[in-house]
Amino acid sequence: xxxxxxxxxxxxxxxxxxxxxxxxxxxxxxxxxxxxxxxxxxxxxxxxxxxxxxxxxxxxxxxxxxxxxxxxxxxxxxxxxxxxxxxxxxxxxxxxxxxxxxxxxxxxxxxxxxxxxxxxxxxxxxxxxxxxxxxx
Amino acid sequence: xxxxxxxxxxxxxxxxxxxxxxxxxxxxxxxxxxxxxxxxxxxxxxxxxxxxxxxxxxxxxxxxxxxxxxxxxxxxxxxxxxxxxxxxxxxxxxxxxxxxxxxxxxxxxxxxxxxxxxxxxxxxxxxxxxxxxxxxxxxxxxxxxxxxxxxxxxxxxxxxxxxxxxxxxxxxxxxxxxxxxxxxxxxxxxxxxxxxxxxxxxxxxxxxxxxxxxxxxxxxxxxxxxxxxxxxxxxxxxxxxxxxxxxxxxxxxxxxxxxxxxxxxxxxxxxxxxxxxxxxxxxxxxxxxxxxxxxxxxxxxxxxxxxxxxxxxxxxxxxxxxxxxxxxxxxxxxxxxxxxxxxxxxxxxxxxxxxxxxxxxxxxxxxxxxxxxxxxxxxxxxxxxxxxxxxxxxxxxxxxxxxxxxxxxxxxxxxxxxxxxxxxxxxxxxxxxxxxxxxxxxxxxxxxxxxxxxxxxxxxxxxxxxxxxxxxxxxxxxxxxxxxxxxxxxxxxxxxxxxxxxxxxxxxxxxxxxxxxxxxxxxxxxxxxxxxxxxxxxxxxxxxxxxxxxxxxxxxxxxxxxxx
Numbered sequence: 001x002x003x004x005x006x007x008x009x010x011x012x013x014x015x016x017x018x019x020x021x022x023x024x025x026x027x028x029x030x031x032x033x034x035x036x037x038x039x040x041x042x043x044x045x046x047x048x049x050x051x052x053x054x055x056x057x058x059x060x061x062x063x064x065x066x067x068x069x070x071x072x073x074x075x076x077x078x079x080x081x082x083x084x085x086x087x088x089x090x091x092x093x094x095x096x097x098x099x100x101x102x103x104x105x106x107x108x109x110x111x112x113x114x115x116x117x118x119x120x121x122x123x124x125x126x127x128x129x130x131x132x133x134x135x136x
Numbered sequence: 137x138x139x140x141x142x143x144x145x146x147x148x149x150x151x152x153x154x155x156x157x158x159x160x161x162x163x164x165x166x167x168x169x170x171x172x173x174x175x176x177x178x179x180x181x182x183x184x185x186x187x188x189x190x191x192x193x194x195x196x197x198x199x200x201x202x203x204x205x206x207x208x209x210x211x212x213x214x215x216x217x218x219x220x221x222x223x224x225x226x227x228x229x230x231x232x233x234x235x236x237x238x239x240x241x242x243x244x245x246x247x248x249x250x251x252x253x254x255x256x257x258x259x260x261x262x263x264x265x266x267x268x269x270x271x272x273x274x275x276x277x278x279x280x281x282x283x284x285x286x287x288x289x290x291x292x293x294x295x296x297x298x299x300x301x302x303x304x305x306x307x308x309x310x311x312x313x314x315x316x317x318x319x320x321x322x323x324x325x326x327x328x329x330x331x332x333x334x335x336x337x338x339x340x341x342x343x344x345x346x347x348x349x350x351x352x353x354x355x356x357x358x359x360x361x362x363x364x365x366x367x368x369x370x371x372x373x374x375x376x377x378x379x380x381x382x383x384x385x386x387x388x389x390x391x392x393x394x395x396x397x398x399x400x401x402x403x404x405x406x407x408x409x410x411x412x413x414x415x416x417x418x419x420x421x422x423x424x425x426x427x428x429x430x431x432x433x434x435x436x437x438x439x440x441x442x443x444x445x446x447x448x449x450x451x452x453x454x455x456x457x458x459x460x461x462x463x464x465x466x467x468x469x470x471x472x473x474x475x476x477x478x479x480x481x482x483x484x485x486x487x488x489x490x491x492x493x494x495x496x497x498x499x500x501x502x503x504x505x506x507x508x509x510x511x512x513x514x515x516x517x518x519x520x521x522x523x524x525x526x527x528x529x530x531x532x533x534x535x536x537x538x539x540x541x542x543x544x545x546x547x548x549x550x551x552x553x554x555x556x557x558x559x560x561x562x563x564x565x566x567x568x569x570x571x572x573x574x575x576x577x578x579x580x581x582x583x584x585x586x587x588x589x590x591x592x593x594x595x596x597x598x599x600x601x602x603x604x605x606x607x608x609x610x611x612x613x614x615x616x617x618x619x620x621x622x623x624x625x626x627x628x629x630x631x632x633x634x635x636x637x638x639x640x641x642x643x644x645x646x647x648x649x650x651x652x653x654x655x656x657x658x659x660x661x662x663x664x665x666x667x668x669x670x671x672x673x674x675x676x677x678x679x680x681x682x683x684x685x686x687x688x689x690x691x692x693x694x695x696x697x698x699x700x
Contacts, residue, residue, distance in 0.1 A: 017269065018346070019348075022589050026590055030590070043346045044261075046269065069277075070276070096510075096511075115617075117476070117606065
């Protein structure tokens with residue numbers, strides 16, 4: 001990230017019962033090293049837990065990480081609660097996301113989807129390219 | 137040509153294959169023809185050369201003892217796979233009991249000789265299918281089990297007295313094992329006849345995979361309850377499968393993952409020995425789960441080193457005297473993390489290499505990831521393919537002929553020694569820091585794994601570790617992601633599960649059940665063994681969610697400190 005901008009505040013969240021969070025933790029560490037302020041929720045979060053944390057922490061970006069296939073319903077629920085609480089954070093989704101579900105996620109208002117196999121460099125590049133818009 | 141001439145030729149040319157051809161010309165009678173080659177494929181090579189199963193440089197200086205002898209570096213059985221190959225066991229389960237039962241019967245019909253049950257996340261997390269938190273996950277990644285009737289449906293028509301079954305279950309392992317025992321009790325099958333495995337490796341859930349419920353110390357105590365119960369009543373059942381595969385998936389290198397697995401094994405053994413149970417009484421039933429990864433040679437050496445180091449721990453640290461209690465018996469998985477989304481059919485080649493390393497490394501049973509698993513839980517076609525890969529490697533490659541076929545290789549022997557040394561170093565560091573439980577409670581193990589995950593991902597990202605068709609020779613127009621046919625769960629089966637559970641709650645008589653739940657809680661608080669009280673409560677109609685909630689009232693819920 002360019003040093004002349006304020007750092008992006010990012011919440012990395014792991015909604016649902018699945019406990020595989022290597023991807024979530026690695027991306028949190030990589031974004032932190034790229035200059036973001038990163039908070040990770042830990043495991044087993046409900047959409048309400050995630051939305052509450054996003055509001056409390058006043059984040060610019062909310063990253064949702066999924067493996068078990070529940071991304072559509074939990075992303076929809078999280079975004080609904082987020083907007084109801086007046087939070088305008090940009091939402092991105094990563095993990096085991098089939099190509100066929102990407103349009104549906106975008107329809108829900110997800111700004112970017114990083115399916116399995118996306119390189120971390122690509123993700124950091126996306127954050128860099130969008131940080132001025134996101135941070136206003 | 138004289139005999140002396142032939143000896144001279146061998147010395148000067150030094151090509152045994154050529155020598156065989158020449159010998160064949162002069163004395164065909166001494167060589168078996170194709171027609172004479174034993175059909176088992178075990179006692180001769182493809183060209184008919186007879187194989188001595190003990191072939192292995194027994195007299196070489198510094199050579200390890202032969203297979204079947206302490207420290208079992210060359211395998212736990214003297215004959216290796218000559219009598220039977222490893223157990224072919226593919227992981228399966230989705231939907232409701234009858235959906236999974238259908239897949240089980242199909243796999244048994246195709247020659248699978250052991251079952252491996254995948255349970256859905258709510259069951260793994262102690263939630264009933266009608267719990268709000270279970271929504272969307274019922275029957276998704278595994279089969280949904282709420283009541284003993286679900287378990288009976290899962291095993292309908294399957295002879296549980298003869299077929300061994302492995303359950304990937306940890307936090308709720310005591311509940312699931314109690315249900316399985318109850319199914320046997322109800323069928324009139326003696327508990328001593330049951331064979332199989334519950335994973336029951338709760339320590340690794342805190343550092344990888346994340347399916348924990350209670351804090352580490354009471355979780356360890358429940359795990360020891362299962363081991364103690366099996367030692368008393370289920371002598372053929374493995375009460376634990378101490379796993380490194382998930383630790384590796386969470387980011388540790390294969391060697392560090394196995395080192396942490398062995399350290400967890402020490403912690404479990406200590407918990408049981410501290411109850412006054414001799415190691416010899418349960419050591420022979422401790423089993424392990426480690427996988428073959430991309431590096432075939434390191435994998436083989438790792439398995440050998442595991443056997444060597446565990447045998448020494450059993451004998452020297454825990455005073456084992458029964459050789460069986462010193463044997464590191466393991467289930468070999470494959471490298472799910474090496475599988476690519478791109479051109480997924482290529483994953484079959486990775487599976488075959490994994491299977492070869494598992495077999496050459498002397499595993500007792502095996503499961504491979506399926507080629508479509510980067511996408512979804514496998515289709516029936518993909519599971520069958522994985523089973524066939526195992527069968528091809530076991531039965532067509534000649535791998536069964538000689539136990540530990542790489543013994544004596546400078547590379548493998550040297551690597552085995554080096555890895556055994558690394559294991560001892562890891563074990564020593566963890567013991568010096570208070571043991572595996574203490575390391576986990578203080579987040580040290582998690583930090584080690586997290587740092588390694590970061591290093592590994594950056595190596596893949598940079599292309600330093602080649603993944604063909606992914607970070608190397610990636611096709612610009614690979615359409616795999618759009619074309620692949622993946623498993624689709626049937627939403628109807630989740631609805632059926634929920635309505636069946638509602639009916640169960642309505643029709644059962646809850647007053648005896650409440651008494652048994654109260655007994656379970658009392659025993660849990662007093663430090664007694666929870667297994668029989670669990671069997672009683674489930675028999676009286678209690679569910680996975682209700683028994684897990686009862687234990688949570690005693691032990692509390694663990695909230696992991698967040699470490700990034």
